[in-house]
Structures are given as C-alpha cells and as structure tokens.
Amino acid sequence: MDPFKLLTRSTNLTKAATASKKTASQHTPSTGQNANPQLFGGKDDDSSSNASKKRKRGNPSAVPDLVTEAELDFFGDGKSKNVSSKEKDDDDAGVPNEKNETSKFAKDTLSEEDCKRILRSHKLKITLLNATEPAAADNEGEKKSKKRKKEQATEHANSGKKKAHVQVFPQPLTSFKQLRSRYNISRRLADNLAAQGYTIPTEVQLGGLPLLLGDIGGLEGDKGAHTKSTTKQSLADVDLLTVAPTGSGKTLAFLIPVLNQILARRKAVKDNVEEEELEGPKAIVVAPTRELASQIVNEGRKLALGTGIRVTAMRKGMKPAATFPQDEEDESADEEQESGSDSDHSDSDESTSQEHNQNKKDSKTSKKQRPVVKADVLVTTPLLMLHAISLKGQSATASMPSVRHLILDEADVLLDPLFRDQTLGIWNACINPSLRVSLWSATMASSVEELALSTIESRAITLRLSTHAPLARLVVGLKDSAIPNISHRLIYAATEQGKLLALRQMLHPTSSISDDSSGPPLRPPFIVFTQTIPRAVALHSELLYDIPLEAGGSSRIAVLHSDLSDTLRSDVMARFRNGSVWVLITTDLLARGVDFRGVNGVVNYDFPSSGASYIHRVGRTGRAGRDGGVAVTLYTKEDIPYVKNVANIIAASEKLRRDERPSHKAAGPVSSQISSTIQPWLLDALPTPSKRDKQRLKRRGVEARRSDTAGPGTEAGAGTGARDGGSKSRISTKSGFDRKLENRRKGAKMASQKAKKSSSSSAAAAATAGTPAAHEEDSDGNEWGGFD
Template sequence: MDALKLLSRSTNVRKTGKVRQLAGNNVKLPSSQRTAPQPIANGISDAPPLKSRKREHEQAAGGSSGDAVVDFFGQGAVNTAAAPAVTVHSAAEDDMDLEDSAANVRPEANAEAAKSLLRRHKLKVTWLNLGKKKQSRSKASATHGKKDKQGEPVYPAPLEHFTDLEARFAISRRLCQNVRDQGYVTATEVQLAALPLLIDSPKRILPGEVAAYSAVDDNEGIDLLTVAPTGSGKTLAFLLPLFHKIAQARRKEEKLERRTTALILAPTKELVSQITNEGRKLGANTGIQVAQVRKGMRLGHDLDTNGNSMGDESVVKVDILVATPGTLHSIFKDINEEAAALEDVDTLVLDEADVLLDPLFREQTTGIWKKLSNPGLRVSLWSATMGSNIEELARSIIESRHKRLQPSDDVPARPAPLLRLVVGLKDSAVPNIEHKLIYAATEQGKLMGLRQLLHPTTSSREPGPHLRPPFIVFTQTIERAAALHSELLYDIPAEAGGISRIAVLHSDLSDTARDDVMVRFRKGEIWVLITTDLLSRGVDFRGVNGVVNYDIPSSSAAYVHRVGRTGRAGREGGVAVTLYSKEDISYMKHVANVVAVANQQKGIAVNGSSQEWLLRSLPKMTQNDKQKLKKHGVEARTTRGMAKDPRGE
C-alpha cells in the first residue's frame, strides 16, 4: 500500500500537487496574495460601541448585535451572525455612480454625487485656513446638522480609476503607462481624494461660494495634511502629482534646464530608498530624475542630457531629491552655499510627518523648511497618525513663513488654501488583520512565547489565524534586538536554512549591511527579521504575514505603525501579536484601546467579552506616564533598569 496515500487520504490535494489548508484554518496569508492595492469597502459595523460603566447603569442592555466583519480595503462585508440587512454596492453599481457623476450631469448633481461617494468611502476633506470671518458666515460648514468648527468641508470630485488620469487631468501618456505597468487600476481611498486635490485646479476643488475668498492663482495649488491608514498607497498619492507638475513646467519652458523643484523628506534611510525606487519606476522614460541624498553628495550643478554630471562626480542636481533630515541638514551645515541649490524647490513633501516634526527631528526638519526660499512653496504632510499638536505646528510654520516672504504691498497676498484629508477613522490600526494581546508574565515567558510562535503545535486550540513566516519582531532598544537575535539564532533547523533565516536590523549596522538585510528579506531568504522602530514607519513589505511586538510600543501611534507592516494594500490574514509582562501592565492601556477600536471596525463586539474586562482592568495612564514611555520606554528594559535587575524579573 502507498504510505503517502494512506497518510493523506483525508486531505484534499490540488492538481498542482500542493496540499490545501484544513477548513478550520483556511486563511489567506498576505504572502500568498498578489493583488493590487484595493479601496476601502463600504462596510457597516454592527458591533456596539464601547460602553462605560456609567452608561451601562444609565441604559438597559438590549438587543443582540451581529458580527458583521468589515473588510477595510474592499473585499466586501461578511455577516457571521444574524444582523440587519446591509447594502453593499457592487462594482457595476459603482460604475453607474461614475456615469451619474460625469460631466454631462448638472453641476449640482455632480457635487451631490461627489459628496455621496466621499462619505461612502469615509473620506473627510476640510479647509483649515479659510478665515474666521468668512467661515462664520458660510452655511456650508454644517455637516450632519452640526457646525464644523475646524474649518470648511470640501468635496473634490473623486478619482476612482487610473484610466481616467489622461482624459481628466491631461497627464502625459508615458506617465499613465508607467502607472498601468505597476498594476494600478482602482484608486485606494487616499488616492481617490488626494490626487484630485493635488492635481486639479483649486477653483474647481474649493466650495463655489467661498472660492473667491482665497484669491489664489490656479497654478499655485494647495497645502495638504493627509492622515491615511498604513499600506493605503500614500507614496503614489504624492509622487504622481509631483511628476505631473514637473512635466507641465517643462512643457512651458523653451530651454530644457534641469532644476531641483521637489524635495521629499522621510525619517529613515530605508524609507528614503523605497521612495526613490518607487519614483524611478514611476518616472521611467519621462526624463524626470529622482535621487537619494547621501553623505558626501554635493548639490548645485546641472547634468547633461544623459543625466551625467558635467563637473565633479559628487555634484548632483535632479528634479526630485529624497533625503532624511539628518543627511540633508548635515550637507547644509558643512557647505553653506549648498542651500542655494534648493532655491527653485516649489514642493516639499514630509512623509511620516508626525515623526519629522517630533522633537527628535523637529529642529532639522524646520531648519530645512526655512531654508527653502521660494515664495510659492507648497507643502504636503503624510502619515497614518497625526496629532493635533503636529497639525498646529505645521499650520504655524506655514503661516509664519507666508508672512515673512509675502510681498510688501498695500494689500497683502492671502496664503494658499490649507486642506486636511482624513481617511477612515483617524489614528486607528488597520482592522483587516488579527490583533492578539498575550500575557507572558516575565522576560523568560516572552522568550518562550516567541519560540512557540516560531514552532507552533498542530494541537493548538487558540482561535484565529496562526503566525507564520515571514514576520517582523520589534524590540525597544538596539541592545535587546541584538541579544534576541543571538538567542534565536539556532532555533530554525539547518534543513530549513538555519541561521540564514533569522536576521537583525538596526541603526548601528553599516549602510551596506542594512541594505543587504532589506534585499534578502524582500526576496524571502530571511523568515524572521528582528528590528527596532527603525522599520516601523512607511517601509512596504507586502508579503509579511505578521508582526510581533516583543517589547510593547511606546505609544498608540507606534503600535499603529508597527502592525501596519502586515496587511498592506488590503491583504488579509496578517497577525499582530503583542507580548507583555508584568512590567508592561501599567503601559498597556493605549495598546488595548487601539486594538478595541480596530476590532470594532472589523465588526467584533467588545462589550461582554474578555477584551472589555481587560480594558477596564488595565490602569489608566497619566500624561506624565505617556511622555515617560515615549521618551525612555519601559525602564526595566533600559540600561538603568537592567542594572537594577539583570534577570528582568
């Protein structure tokens, strides 16, 4: 008898010879999905909101709620229990909406169609610097029967399909072809609203009754603050308008002179490298060049028609520069005249703006911002999390810079419109992944828990998807990352690749070593990558199946960005595991709150569950506790804390 047939007779085998997953664990993994970025679905969560004890005493408990699971990025809503009927728009109905909002329909009908579509996709655009007098007079600021005190609502006509780029915005054929070559067909939520805002004429974007107030030339554009989920396609949303703007400027020039007109800042070298690579793919065969700023590079001299330096090889001048604030600031500091090389920059992009304007990078970022002397400079800020303090700081810098550079006329020029775009629920984690909080008690318990994730047992009865390689492990410090790497180095058997399957990445490594680890992880040669928050921001690993917070994140924003390394572009099946010990209990409230909100969006009821008990049992964090955690992390894992208790107990 064939032993293989005997052992596998209860398993369905594909024609390709691969074994199917058992029905009880039939979960699509992010690494197995090759879909293009998808928009957020019009799902409605039937999970009741979190109730406080006070509300529970005031209101009687009534009615059962359904578990309508909402796919955050557009795979539709799935009802797993009895629930009220939910209307889901099909692709055909969406096409009908597009036809109804075409140019042959009355303008007021187009406006209503735009409002309906934006609300369906949970998009909110607000004009922030309209002016107090005009804002108080405007009746259009009433939203759902309430006054929007933050500004004037704006309803740009959304762009749902990239096939409309050429006809609607006159974007060059080559640029449109490059977009198609990368597999972009349907715009994600942030692209759906941000592209029209950054490409279209401000006079067509802003509300008709207050558009005249801005007194801004169409060519000057707008300033934009964007808050959108991790993995939602923000990079393309700010790169495409840049390329279009540069291409348009070149058409108007008689002489082809290469000038650096756009600057993109990002907090890490890995993210800078990723943006540069995406820019080069988007600008292929367009003549528009993108370069990453590196140490020792000089800015200022033209390149010849082939893109080669006509003088010193270290001298570079391209259309778009991508840099970290530290690298660019050091160049300005060492060679003062280099600041003149950026006098033509008319667009500044801050990717992961909340970090760039945080105290760690604030001085360098604002220093570069102030050196950009072009009066027509337009700014856009992008992140998955952006607190009100960051928004206020950005607004104050824009306003003070405008006052400083405005012409000395009797009638001062008004600033460009400053708009804010919020996609979905602000500062929330993507709900299309599984969030797990696991109490491990001690450091030894956390290590044991991580080893169990590396070697899961088939008899595990834990509900939900299991964590499978490749995945990323986050630690609090570089020393802990290196120590954990040494501890796990031989946990993968030689038959499966051994020590080559586990790697560590942190800022103490050389640029060459960091680049090598990134390349190997993207190729799938590395299965477990241990790192710090260096990789928590913006870096796109589409095939990552999970994230492990070996050390708890320092803030709710840090948790959102860490777990956002999986579930990219709407991929399902990702798992985010947070291991916490007794030292972490005092700081776990912010993580539990983010997880609760994410589960609510997914349609998982919190009230009456163990998660509700956990939320109520965890101690509240004071503002001092939050600041202390953000600056220093958990003390037990710092050098000082380890000196007190080397065993971590």
Template sequence: MDAFRLLTRSTRFKSAAAPGTEPAAPLPSTGKAANPQLFRTAEGEKLEAAKNRKKRKRAAAVDDEEAGDDAAELDFFQSSKRSSAAKAEASAPSKSDQDQTSDQDDGSDEDDEMDEVERRTILNSHKIKVTDLRDLDVIQPQPPITKESKKKKKKQKKEETPVLSKKEQKRARRMYPQPLTSFKELRTRYKISRRLAENVAEQGFTVPTEVQLGTLPLLLGDSCVSSKTTEEPDLLVVAPTGSGKTLSFLIPVINKIVRHHHSSQSDEHGILSIVVAPTKELASQIVNEGRKLVAGTGVKITLMKKGMRVVEREDEGEANVLDEDSEASRSDDEEDDDKPKKARSNAPVTKSDILVTTPLQLVNALSAHQTTTMARLPLVRSLVLDEADVLLDPLFREQTLGIWRSCVHPDLRVSLWSATMGSNIDDITRSTIKERQDDIGQTTQHPLVRLVVGLKDSAIPNIEHKLVYAATEQGKLLGLRQLLRPTAATASDVRLRPPFLIFTQTIPRAIALHSELKYDIPAEAGGSSRIAVLHSDLSDSQRSEIMRDFRKGEIWILVTTDLLARGVDFRGINGVVNYDIPNSAAVYVHRVGRTGRAGRAGGIAVTYYTKEDIPYVKSIANIIDVSEKLRGTEGKKSIQRWLLDSLPDLSKNDKKELKKHGVKARQVSKQLGKDKEGEGKGMRGTRISTKSGFERRMENRKKGAIEASRNRKANASRGAEESDNGSWKGLED
C-alpha cells in the same frame, strides 16, 4: 471580427472547485489582493458604477453595431473570393462616425461630472473626510460693503449677533471634491503626462485606494467645492498604513515637474521638489518607487547622500581664492589630509528635479560653510513631509522647519502625510505657513485642507491582533520560540509563518534577542543565516544588505527597533511581533502596519506584555478593540470588556515619559553604569535568556577560571623573562 470571438461572445468559463473542499486562508505573501480598498462598501461601488453608466451604454451600443455588421457579413457558405475594395469599404468607418466618436471622447469629462450629493455619498461610503482648515471668514467671504449694507449692520449691532455652533462650523468647513474612481481618469480628466500615465498602468494600478481616491483630485487641480477654485492646496493627510500614500504624492509631484519643463522658457535647472523622510530606509524606498514612475518623463529623482551639494554658494568664489592662497603655505602631508574636503567642496551641484532626503542630511548640506543661516532653495515648489508627525516631533522639528523656511518660492505647496497625526500638527502647520508668508512678503493665502481616511489614529482592520500576557521576560522568550514553529499553537492559538518582524525597545535588547534566537532555526532550513538584526548602529552598507536579503526572502526573521516601524513596505510580511511593548499608541499603529499592506488579509500582530508593562497596555488595547469593531469580528474579540475596565489609565506625564524613554524597566541608562554585582540584580527582570541563575553562575565561574588560568600563564612567562634579564652571567673578561 473574428468568427470564434463572435460565436463565443456569451460564453463564460468558470473553474469548478472540488466538492467538499474549502479555500485555504489567504496569506499576505500570496500575491496582490483582489480588492485593495480597506473601507469600500457596496453603496460606493454602485455609485461608481452609475458614474460611467452612460459611457458603458454607448460603448455597448457601438459593440453591438459592430457585431451586427460582422454577423450580417459573415457567411460560411460564401465563396472565399471577395474583392479587397468591399472589405475595405466595410471595415472603414464613415466620417460621421469618426466625428461622433471624437465628440464622445471630448465630452467624456462633462458626463463624468458629479453633483454634490453623489460626491458626498461616495466620499462618505469610503470613510473619507475633507476639511478646510482656514478661518471661517476666508471660507465664507462677506459681501461688499454698500450704503444699504451699512444700514443693515447698524441694525444688526443693536440685535444680538448669531454665533455658529461647533456642528455648524464643521459643516461649513466640510468639502466634497469629486473623487477619482479609476486611474484612467488621470489622463482623460486631469490631463497628466502621457508617459506618466503609462508608467502607472505598467505598475498594475487600476482601482485607486481611499487615500488616492481623495487626494489625487485635490493635488492635480480639481475644483474645491468650498472655495470654487482650481488652486492646489496645502494638504494634511491622515490615512492607514499601507494604503498607497507614496503613490498619492509622487504622481502630482512628477506631473507638476513635467508641466514645468514643457512650459518653462528660461533655463532653470535645480531642485523643484523635496521629499523628507525620517529614516534612510524609507527614503530609499521612495526613490525606488519614484524611479518606476519617472521612466521616460525626463524627470530625475535622487537620494540625498553624504557630501552632496544641493545649492550654489554666494561666498563660494571668495572661499576658492582663500584656498588657493593658503595652498602654497601648506606642507605635502596637510594637502593629502585635505583632499577629501576639497573633493566635496568642488563637487558639482546636483541637477536632480526631486530630492529625497532625511532631515539632518539636507540641513547639513544647506548649513555647510555657514554657522548662522541656512542656504535658500529658490526653485522648490513642492515640499512633501512623509511621516509628518515624527518630522515635527521635538526630535526633528527644528531641522524640518529649517528646511521648510529655506524654500522661499511664493508658489510653494506643502503636503504632510502620516497614519497618525495629532491636533498639534495642524497648529504647527498653520503657524509655519503664516510665518513663512510674513518672511517673504506674501499676501495671498492658499487653501489649507485636511483629509482623513477612516478613523483617525487607528490600526488597519484587515489584520488580526493578539495581546498575550507573558508575565516575565522568560515567558516572552518561550512564547516567541513557539511562534518560530509554524505547526505549533500557543495558548492563545496564534499561528505565524515567516517572514515576520520582531520589534524591541532598544538596540542592546535587539542584539541580545538576535543572539538568543540565532541558532533556533535548524541547519537544514538555513540556520543562523535566516535570522538577522537591523538597527541604527550598523553602517549604511550593512543596513542596505540586510534589507535587500530580507526582501529577497533569504532572511526570514528580522529583529529590529522602531527604525523599521514607519513607512517601509514589505509586501510579503505575514506578521509582526512586538517583543517589547510600543512607546505609544501611534508607534503600535505603525509597527503593525508593516503587515496587511494594500488591503491584503491574513496578517497577524502579536504583542507580548509582562507585569511591568500593565500600566501601559490600555491605549494599545483600545486600538485593538476599535480595529476589531471595524473588521466586524463581533464573536471573536481578543480584547474583552472586563480587560479594558481593569487596566489602569495613564496620566499625561507618564505618557510623555513613556514616549521619550520607553518602559522604565528596560531603559538603557538603568542597565549601564553599574558594577558587576549590582548588574546581575538590576538586570534580572530584563535579561533576554531562558537560562536559570545556577546555569549562568556556573558559566561565569567557568569563564572566570579560564581567564584566571590565562593570566597565570601570562604572569609566569613574564616573570621568566624578567629573571633571565636580571640573572648573573658570570665574570666578564
């Protein structure tokens, strides 16, 4: 051992802060948070520390023995001449020591095993709730029927059969799997791929978040307490935004494919796992994170693109023969027109192991050259639905279920992930699993488990929420302009620094707001290049370029729709502005979840509402109130009780209408299809501008005068040409 290391063994260096100075408030963009956990408590930390107490004691004892040996051999007054054999003999461990250390390493899993009380305490301290969603008959199987049991059944029929209450049913369904307290256990306990474990360590992940603490043991094959099996379950996960759900489903999927490659004796090449996301931005982000984890593992992850082929066709040979026969009768022009189609049909089938896609792209690829049925994916063993509540919404439901039914492998496992998930998702999942089992003739039923982190459908507690009444559209625009100045404080004392996101209800409103704020940043700071707008009407290349510039920090303010409300991870976002009130409470949870990622503190979520929005505010106010209670800000509540009591309740029909079309005053259909005179009156309350009616009339008159002048000049020149053509040119010879 090094002499300096030995002498400074008990020395601890601490950086002394200047007296009388207070640390500055942390911002989300200042780097990684020291503690990424959202609901971690002191009790849970004590139990996690006690879990490895024996191992730490053994390690400390070994270090003390080594230090004692070094201290005994260390002599500053001894001659420097020492035989190399003595050094080798002192440094080489004995055979018994090697056997002892190997025994300790082999038995580390046994020492890490927890009893049910410890597992329950750790999961409860992290606010993790695991539930078995199968029938109670399956969870609690009845004993085999014998002669004695038949007699007992006859007696029990005469008596009243006891019925379990709801609390007893919940207790019977509760599960307490062993939690993952460190990423080192992925290698020591769950035996994942060595290269995959190294990639996880290179990303800097050491302490798992709540969702990783609970889901990774289930997906990697840990024993389910209720079923006493090591079978991987179908999983529904509800966890806060920014809590690490992407890593939670990528690690098991990659490890499963690595094991398949090593154990497979046949030459099966094809898509083994599919990850479905609602937007291209989220799908691209998943691929980028996955490429960091699959480096050196032999697993290939690919983003679905237009024209990509994912499966071989049974009727492909007949189609090629028809194409060859019809080529002779086509003209050269027709052949040139059909070249792109031929190139797409002759493109090779992708050899990727993991395919990340949006629903429509994969459905189009599976339905190509067929009108009634979709092609099947016989090799897929893992199907991941990220933002499952949107994918199973009526907008994407048929496409998502079509992909689900196309995966016909009997060992398919499905996992659904989101920060908000209604009870209807449980029913859809059960019915789809049962329908799929009937189609493929499968009799065995896999475990179906739901894991919830924290309070269901609630916002993360580590950000600050502000609900600001702006009365009118002009008031919202004025309040937003005040937020653009970092040193200025509004009436609600909101301070927000770029970069941040601004959400609007529709694409036309996003474009109008961007044009209104385009020149608010001075030229010295970058001018209009610092503000951009992103929506689905832009091309893929434009969207990718804007996302890249925003991540690089070249764009400070990004005006967008709900296109970026889900899943997209911007680690340096300081805040979110809801310029238009969200269509539902779930949309609000996902919007504000773009800041405060991975437990970072300092993010702010500002929501403006006008007189037209008052009927729709209560659900958002309730979410803010619950988030502040979780945060523990008792004296600094932004939502007072009198506000919650005074806000009106929304009926179910109104909630459905709001979710489909948004606030009626800002619906696109109401703004379009009107004449010029009615357009001014109908859009007066929704126009994004601070100009008065007089200024707009003067501008319109000026534009009309300029246009009329141009028309007169054009008509005059056209009349002169006509007069020249029809004029008398004299007598002809």
C-alpha cells in the same frame, strides 16, 4: 516549500486542524495582492446611516448600486454609458482630444450629493484648515456670558475675519484611467502606472490626487456661496496634510502629482510659455530613515521610467543648492587675507608665497567645480540634507530657490522634537514663493497641524507674500487608528522568559492555533520588534538555531538595526524581500513607512513606546488591503501600566472591522469570523496611564529593559546589572545557577589573563632595568663610563 510543514515536522496535527491550516493559508498577505485594495467603501448611505445619525439625510432609495469592475465608473450614478469605440480607442491610446476630454469629463462629473456620498462611504473627510470667512453676526435673542462677549469683542477688535474649518467635496478619482482623461497627465506616466498594475485607487489616492492635480469642478463646501467661490479658486494649488492608514498608497499619492507637474513645467519651458527654471532639484522628499528613503527612490524611478526625470537618493558630498553664499564670503576673506599678508610680510620667501597662493587657487577651483546635483526629485533624511545646506561656522543655511515641492513623509516624526529643528531648517531654506508643501503620515497629533500652520504663515511673512495657498487636511478612516484588515492578539507572558517561550511556540506550534477563540495562525514571514539594539541582538542569538536545517537553519532568521553598516542593512532588506529570511528581528527602525507586502504578521516582543508606535508597527502587515495579517503583542508585569492605550486602539480597530469588512470583502475564514480580543472588563481593570507616564515611556521606553545592555554570553547582569533588575530583563532561558557558574568561569579566566599580563609587564620591566642605559651603575656597583 511550506514553512509551516517544516516548522511542525515533529507535531501530529489532526486532520481537521490540517484542513483549517490549508484553508487559512489561502487568506494571508503572502498569497498575493487583493483585487480591491480599498479598506472602506463597501456600504452605501442607507447601511451606514445605522452607525451615525448624521448620515440619514437625503433619500436612501435614490442611492445607486455600485459596480465592482475596475474599468467602469463604479462610484457613478449606476446608469449605462454609451461610449463609442472611437472614443474608447482614443482614451486607451491617451490622445489628448480636447472635445473628447470635455465630453467625457461632463459625463463623469458627479453631482454634489454623489460626491458627498462617495467620500463619506469611503470615510474620507477633507477640510480647509486656514480658510477665512466673515465673522458671523450675533443673534439678538441668544444669551451669552460676559466672558464670551469679551472674547468676541477682542476678536472683532483684532480682525474682522476669523479662521474656520471648511469641509469640501472634490470629484473623487474612481479609476486610474481618469488621470489621463480628466487631468491630462503625461502619457508616459499613465503608461507606467498601467504597467505596474494600478487600476483601482485606494482611499487616500481617491481623495488626495484630485486635490494635488487641481480639481476643475464639483467642489462645494458646507458654508455657503462665499466658501464655494473661495474653494474653487484655492484647491487647484493647495498644501496638503494627510492622515491615512498604513499601507494605503501614500507614496504613490504624492509622487504622481510631483512628477506630472515637473513634466508639465518642462513642456511649458520648451514651448516658451514659461522662463527656464533655476538649476537644482525641483522637489525634495524628506523621510526619517534610509530604508524608507531608498524605498521612495525605487518607487519614483518606476513611475518616472522613460520620462527623463531623475529621482536620486541624497548622499554625502552632494550640492543641492545652485549658489552657496559662504563660497563668495570665503573668497573675499581670502583676498583680504592675501593683501594683508603682502603688506605686512613683504620680505617673505618667494617660494613659500607661491606655494601658499597655489594651494588657495586649488581650494577655490574645488569649490567652483563642485557641481549641483543633477536630480529633479531628491529623497533624503533630514540630518543629511541639513548638513549639505549648512553654512560653515554659521547657524544659517543656504537657500534652495529651485525647490517647488517639499514632501514630508512620516511628518509626525519629522516634526517631533527629535527632528524638528532639522526639518524646519530644510523647510525655511526653500524660498521659492510657489513652494507647495505636503505632510503625510498614519498618525498626526494636533500639535503637528498647529506647527504646520504657524510655519506656513511665518514663511509667508518672511518672504513678504501677499497670499499663501490654503492648507487642506485629508483624513481617511478613523484618525490615529490601526488598519481594520488584520487580527490583533494581546498575550500576557508574565516574565521575559515567558515571552521567549511564547515566541518559540510561534516558531514551533504544537497544537491547532486556528481556532475561532485564538484567531488565524501566525505564519512566516513575520517581523519581531524589540525596544533596543542590544535586545534585538540578544534575541537573534537566542533564536539563531531554532529553525531546523531542513527549513534553511540559521539563514532563515536575521537581525536589522542602525548599528549595522549600510551594505549589511541593504543585504538584509533584500534577503527579506525575496523570501530568504523568514523571521526578521529589528527595532523601530523598520516601524514606519517600509513596505513589505508579503509579511504575514508582526510580533511586538517588547511593548511599543506609544499608541502611534503600535499603529505603525502592526502596519507592516496587511498592506494594500491584504487580509489575514496577524499582530501579536506580548506584555509582562512591567508593561501593565501602559497596556490600556494599546488596548483601546485594538478595540477601536476591531469595531471598525466588524462594521466594514464583512460587507466589503468576500466572506472567508478571516473576514467572517471576527472575535473581540479586548473584553470590556479588561479595559475597566487596566490602569489609565498619566500624561507624564506616556511621555516618559515615549522617550525612554520601559525602564526595566534599559538596564539590559548586553546579550547572552556577556557579563550583563553580573554585579550592578543584576542588582538593579538587569537579570530579570535579560533575553535568555538559562537558569540562574548555570549563569552563576558561567560568570565564575569568566571571572577566573579574566583574573588569569590579568595575572599573566601583570607578570609579563613585570618581566619586561626587569629586563629593561638590566640594560646599561637605564642606570648609571653596573652589577658590581662601579660607575659606568659609557662606550669608548
């Protein structure tokens, strides 16, 4: 079934347009996964030196050619490697032969210059944020101001060391087969990865997995021998802060090391190398939404298949900690209360006291019988976990000493003021000294980095730790930018009615929209984002019957928001994943983390509240390096003050796409014809929003749309709603005259119902007044003497 043919059944397209449609249909995210999921890395140092003067170091002629086959070391030195058939069979079977592993790693180990070249070609930058080094001595001939001298004197007086950002270059992971040969991960885990078709790692996996699995060589910094020795010791056990594009495989990058370390620790306990672990979860993954948490659980269960590791989603009533201090306090308080009641009320009834004691015993046994959750990896939302570990009647939380790994997915939201207290409460409850923390997101503000550093240091002081692991920052590509493999469109619709008509034209294209000027077409399935829940419901009601019956009718469009029950939300997600739903209307609930690999486009029906929101919204398409995704953003007159921020993100993404994509991917109608959506004159003409305007937009959205709190068929807009601008922001194509008549009919109907209700109440009151029990006198005026 071709949705484009069904939606354009009444349109006479030219043969050239039809041919271009067929050609473009071969390059959409829904057509399948690309052979190479990487976004960058198509250029070597010679070609990339044109873009940056800093990359002109070294000898360009010595740069080897890259091999594109997944089985070979395509980031190596380009020389042929003579591997015996026996070694190859042992490697495929996962035999942990130490001699073979040592020899293979020696062959696979790259030089420092090769590591730098590979990481830079993939736009990877790894930095230690809390590395320490001796303060540099002042140069005698250097002229410095008095203010600078005073600052340095204060710094030297406070401490002899200062923190520096040290860049490191670990051995990159060139193939998933190296997880077994180089890092000796579990054979079952390696088999599960191979069964799911993972062969070539993405950029975040290429640089993140060596850090989290413990790189055993090839680490060098840019700060000299002192940094080199410090880095080699620290990166085997590191806290990680990762900023990587949407759809780049961050979930796989943090699940593989956690599962592998749990299996390794189990083996060590079995061999009596380590002591038995405490009861409770070993790793906690915190996600902002239930949909994202459910997705992480599904991915974790696929990787943990056959390993005995339990990956569970947090639910109400679960007990994540082995001991709760409030249980013991309640028991002691109950005992004191019992002894006091026995001394004060010695002559009380014996049966009552027995019942009271029995109830207390039942409550105690219920507390003691409350089992600890039998899960190794627990995936939760912040508020649900905080309620599970909160002490009754206190602001403190129960400790979780069994947790060794804390993962914050979409960390910029979890450490935002909305979730910050909840997330930090979970973080502080993990009191294991060997706790490792990793933060992951596609957008990360500098304030989040500072908060993570301060939390790690304050936790070390609270737990009296002599040392703590370094915090490494991994940045893939350009920080806080959209993915470069999708096309962006910024369309001015003037009014709300114009936006609705533009969306209907996307559903029913009436002309060729595959021209070079307008970019690739937007084809189902796609996601439509709105600002509020009422607007999502209203838009769903307007478009419910726009899809023809031949294409499935109203079953092809659905709405998803947080007011729906968990069952309905799961049902809509399942229908959208299996292709039953073509158009999904939602809020920012699905803007982060949720992986829909076959989504061909995203429509920002309401303007995003921030640049980060735009990056995450458009990241629902173009997952895992798929080309052909389209991101359409509609804006009206009310959105013009906030457009410049999004326009800058689009301009940066298109520039990065022009620099990288044509040489990295095969030439095609999408990658070879990249036009600029944002013109320089538009950026100059758009107003620059102030910091206060950005904060207001992020908190409340566009104010003109907040007054529209009801959908079509209700009284939104009547009365005060229409006077304060609610009628202009309403999602509807009805004229003002028709809506006025409709409101009059509704008003007459409500007045009639009110009159009937008042008449029925008056009749009931009259009937009640006629009963002899209501008054002491009858109709004749004689006093009623009651019943005989």
